[in-house]
Amino acid sequence: MKTAIVNIAQLVTLAGPQRPCKGAELRELAIIENAALLIEDGRIAAAGPYHELNSKIPPDAAVIDAEGRCVTPGFVDAHTHLVFAGNRAAEFEQRLAGATYQQIAAAGGGILSTVALTRAATEDELLVSARSHRDWMLRSGTTTIEAKSGYGLDHATELKMLRVLARLNQEGPAAIVPTLLAAHTVPPEFASRRADYVRWIAEELIPEVAAAGLARFCDAFCDDHAFTVEESRTVLTAARHHGLGLRVHAEQFRPGTGAALAAELGAATADHLEAVNEESLKKLRDARVQPVLLPGSVFALRRTQYPPARAMVDLGLAIILATDFNPGSSPIASMPFIMSLACLQMGLLPAEALVASTINAAWSLGLSERTGSLEAGKQADFLIHEFTDYRELAYFIAAPARPRVFIAGNEISA
DSSP, rough: EEEEEEEEEEEOOOOOOOOOOOOOGGOOEEEEEEEEEEEEEEEEEEEEEEEHHHGGSTTTTTEEEEEEEEEEEEEOOOOBBBHHHHHHHHHHHHHHTTTHHHHHTTTTTTTHHHHHHHHHOOHHHHHHHHHHHHHHHHHHTTEEEEEEOOOOSSHHHHHHHHHHHHHHHHHSSSEEEEEEETTBBOGGTTOOHHHHHHHIIIIIIIHHHHHHOOEEEEEEEESTBOHHHHHHHHHHHHHHHHEEEEEEEEEETTTTTTTTHHHHHTOOOEOOTTTOOHHHHHHHHHOEEEEEEHHHHHHHHHHHOOOOHHHHHHHHOOEEEOOOBOSSSSOOOOOHHHHHHHHHHHOOOOHHHHTTTTHHHHHHHOOOTSSSSOTTSOOOOOOEEEESSTTTTHTTTTTTOOOOOEETTEEEOO
């Protein structure tokens, strides 16, 4: 099948270096004005000025008029907790009344309250709710989603969550990248046997998940109320041994909780980093670990310490933005809203936020050859926006915008 997208006022291709973008590269968007996009069999055949491509449009091609609007790659959300049962609206109210995230967790709420609901749900029930969450993301332009387990914390439920992700990925249209996060918190039945739980993850669960091909990455939550650096090292070392890529929840609440470990183990990403210091940032840079910044969780928890994104850019780190969509600390599914937060609260420019939400995120997932930019040979995952300039993505905060969403060249209705 052949398709031509014409009358594009601003085509943001993000064509760039064959590695994640850093420094000044984050502001180089490779924009083509008055452009066209040619698609064949779900892949981009050409992207360029309309006057150059007009004669190359096949007579049998379907022609889509972009109506003088802006076209960008689809968003790549590189950190989500897509699968869970129920919600934590009651805890949201508690936080508004003054309770902290840590106080709620210590009282048996937080992650463990979602664990109880998720354990009780059937696989089909989880699929229905996860599909709904996925559709929220699709409607705002997210076409690729990294998604974690971690609300099971036992054998049956962790596998159940990963099977839901596999089913979602198989049914499409969004690409789902599964991550094992059994090291999310210690479940109640192991409260007095932490070492046994860590050993079970490393010696039993990870080998089974890896052998079954149910996860592409393994994550560990390394922080005061979760897992220590040594516990996280045990889990992540086992994951690396079994061929899984590594991602690490690090330095969300306190420095010294995971960033150096991510660098030591050569993780793909270190996520959160609200409390990170410059020494750890340099270690991440030197190890080529990409920071995944999650301003939505800072916003939703009413905290004021955002990740030092400007310092990261200045140091040469290839930053990523993601929603951290989850039922507790970041019930946010919109990448454009995350871009607005990143610009307003972390000092990023709209161009930097867009690169961090697309091609840089694709690199961290091992998908840069397929998605994240609009270049010949890549899958045609793109958005026709309701505006003419990419800067409006971050500028119109929480606008009820509905881009036209295309995955593999097919328009998606969610």
